[in-house]
Amino acid sequence: MCGWRVDNLVKVIGVIQARITSNRLPAKAMLDLEGKTILERVVERVKLSNKIDEIWIATSNQIEDDLIESLSKKNGIACFRGSLNNVFNRFYGVLSMADADIVVRITADNPLTEPRLIDKAIFNLINSNLDYIGYKNVPKGSGVEAFTRESFIKILQSGDLTSDHKEHVTSYYYQNQDKFKVKFIEDIYTEDQALVNVSIDTIDDYVKMALIYKLLKEENVDILNYLDRTLGII
Numbered sequence: 001m002c003g004w005r006v007d008n009l010v011k012v013i014g015v016i017q018a019r020i021t022s023n024r025l026p027a028k029a030m031l032d033l034e035g036k037t038i039l040e041r042v043v044e045r046v047k048l049s050n051k052i053d054e055i056w057i058a059t060s061n062q063i064e065d066d067l068i069e070s071l072s073k074k075n076g077i078a079c080f081r082g083s084l085n086n087v088f089n090r091f092y093g094v095l096s097m098a099d100a101d102i103v104v105r106i107t108a109d110n111p112l113t114e115p116r117l118i119d120k121a122i123f124n125l126i127n128s129n130l131d132y133i134g135y136k137n138v139p140k141g142s143g144v145e146a147f148t149r150e151s152f153i154k155i156l157q158s159g160d161l162t163s164d165h166k167e168h169v170t171s172y173y174y175q176n177q178d179k180f181k182v183k184f185i186e187d188i189y190t191e192d193q194a195l196v197n198v199s200i201d202t203i204d205d206y207v208k209m210a211l212i213y214k215l216l217k218e219e220n221v222d223i224l225n226y227l228d229r230t231l232g233i234i
Helices: 038-047 063-074 087-098 115-127 149-158 163-167 171-175 203-215 223-231
Strands: 012-017 054-060 078-082 102-107 132-135 145-148 182-185
Touching: 012 038, 012 087, 038 054, 038 063, 038 102, 038 115, 054 063, 054 087, 063 078, 078 087, 087 102, 087 149, 087 163, 102 115, 102 149, 115 132, 115 145, 115 182, 132 171, 145 149, 149 171, 163 171
Parallel strands: 012 054, 012 102, 054 078, 132 182
Antiparallel strands: 102 145, 132 145
């Protein structure tokens, strides 16, 4: 990334990792939140970013995930399908097809993904010449990760990928920080806010999220501050 400073010279894609199968809450990406699926709500949040050029959905080639592809087409979102367990290879497939310089990783169970955190990650990745950037001490389900094409291909070519690395796409970065320029952004939220979970992993999480979306009136707001100030949920 040496020399990259101007955002509009860099192609940035947001890749939403999605699948139907889930041990704790199957098909959660398709559950309803005020008339739209959770996956569609995630797409809405990512579209609020000022720095994402394209949105892709990366799902598996299992028959169950035909639903994900159909929903992607319905919403005009590009969809790449690949191995169920080798998620790393799925992301490489997207990166190759999109010819992107930077990938922002988002998961389909986070309908309160914070667009400001997306833009902050991209800005820091570019202007600090980083290979990878993530967040610490932010509410679970609000943050994202971002990495460069160059570093991702370097990992692929290393031949060091374990099954864990293939399943957990970015784990190689923070397990090998001596090989890459890695940064974690902290101190954005208060300690109490950072403990909040706004991801959807269980039926209880979904019930809470359905309530939040029912009460939420504005789209482009800092979700955690909004909930804290207006709804008193936190």
